Structures are given as C-alpha cells and as structure tokens.
C-alpha cells in the first residue's frame with residue numbers, strides 16, 4: 001500500500017516528502033479553504049512539482065458539464081493532476097468523458113461497494129472510500145475497504161482503492177491488510193507512524209549503556 005498525504009499545506013507536504021514515503025497528495029475544498037491567500041491552481045502545480053506523483057484537485061460544479069470543464073482546466077495544469085469528482089450521477093457522466101480523454105479521475109465520497117463498482121465501471125482511475133466518516137456514524141469503515149478490494153479482485157478491475165478519511169494508525173494498518181492500494185493520510189497521523197513506546201525505550205537503553213561502556 002502506498003502513502004498519499006491528505007492536505008493542501010506546503011509545510012506539511014514538504015516535511016513528510018523528506019521521509020521518502022510519499023507517492024502522492026489528495027486535497028479537497030475544505031483542505032484548500034484552510035490555506036489562506038493562495039491560488040488553488042498555483043498550489044496544485046507547486047505540490048505536483050515537489051512530490052512528482054498523483055495530486056488530486058476537486059471540482060466544485062455539481063453538473064457534469066461544469067465538472068468536465070473544470071476537470072479539463074485542472075488537467076492542463078500539470079501531468080500529475082488527478083481530477084477529483086464526487087460520487088453522483090452527474091459525476092459519473094464527467095468521469096466517462098474525462099477518462100475517455102485520458103484524464104485521470106478520483107471518485108470521492110464513496111460510502112458503499114456499489115458506488116465503488118459504479119465509479120470503476122464509469123472509468124475512474126481511483127475510488128476513495130471514506131473510512132472515518134463511516135466509523136463516525138457507527139458503521140464499519142474497514143469492512144468497506146475489504147469488500148471493495150474483494151469485488152475489484154473478483155472482477156479483475158484495475159481501478160485503485162484510496163482509503164480516505166483516515167483518523168489513526170489502526171486505519172492505516174487495517175487498510176493495508178485489506179488490500180487498499182493507497183491510504184491518503186492526514187499529517188498528524190503520518191507523524192505518528194514512526195512511533196512505538198518500545199522503540200523509545202530501546203533508544204534510551206542503548207544510549208544509557210553507551211554512556212556506561
């Protein structure tokens with residue numbers, strides 16, 4: 001499973017990119033809105049140049065025609081751009097047209113398996129099931145990852161699964177073991193992925209022993 005970071009913040013992306021673990025970035029309108037005084041398009045290009053992998057930028061239109069127009073504009077910005085499209089009937093029309101034009105798409109706000117299968121059949125490059133938001137309403141986000149993964153394997157579907165709405169390290173583990181191709185992870189969770197109390201204890205012990213050699 002590859003790691004994407006789920007943010008539009010350059011400091012966060014720059015720091016984690018230095019670890020060598022980042023394969024791409026996802027943004028959404030809420031994440032972009034947190035970044036004050038930036039141009040959305042300039043920021044996407046900046047991220048593409050830095051990370052050198054797929055960078056999702058989301059459309060705002062709700063009608064297929066507007067999504068297609070926005071998607072074409074976004075795709076022109078950089079060859080790493082992936083056009084993020086919400087899981088709606090209009091969204092599927094846009095995915096069909098954009099994918100036929102060779103533009104990569106990420107269908108977002110997926111909450112069940114048939115949405116994922118439908119997006120894949122429309123031509124989506126990626127689907128983004130939201131784990132945390134399902135857990136928030138008492139459902140099993142992780143089960144959705146497992147079922148989409150099984151369905152895509154059974155039917156030999158090449159669309160990649162991006163486990164999204166990740167809230168903790170357990171989600172990263174769960175998505176990986178259930179076959180998600182990618183997890184898009186918020187900065188604060190990525191920062192915790194190197195941690196284990198026994199690692200800290202081990203380092204303290206090594207240094208202590210070294211001092212007493």
Ligand code: E4P
Nearest residue numbers: 006026027028133164165166
């Ligand atoms: C995915 O691409 C979304 O940007 C994201 O994972 C949403 O996560 P949230 O539920 O924490 O807002």
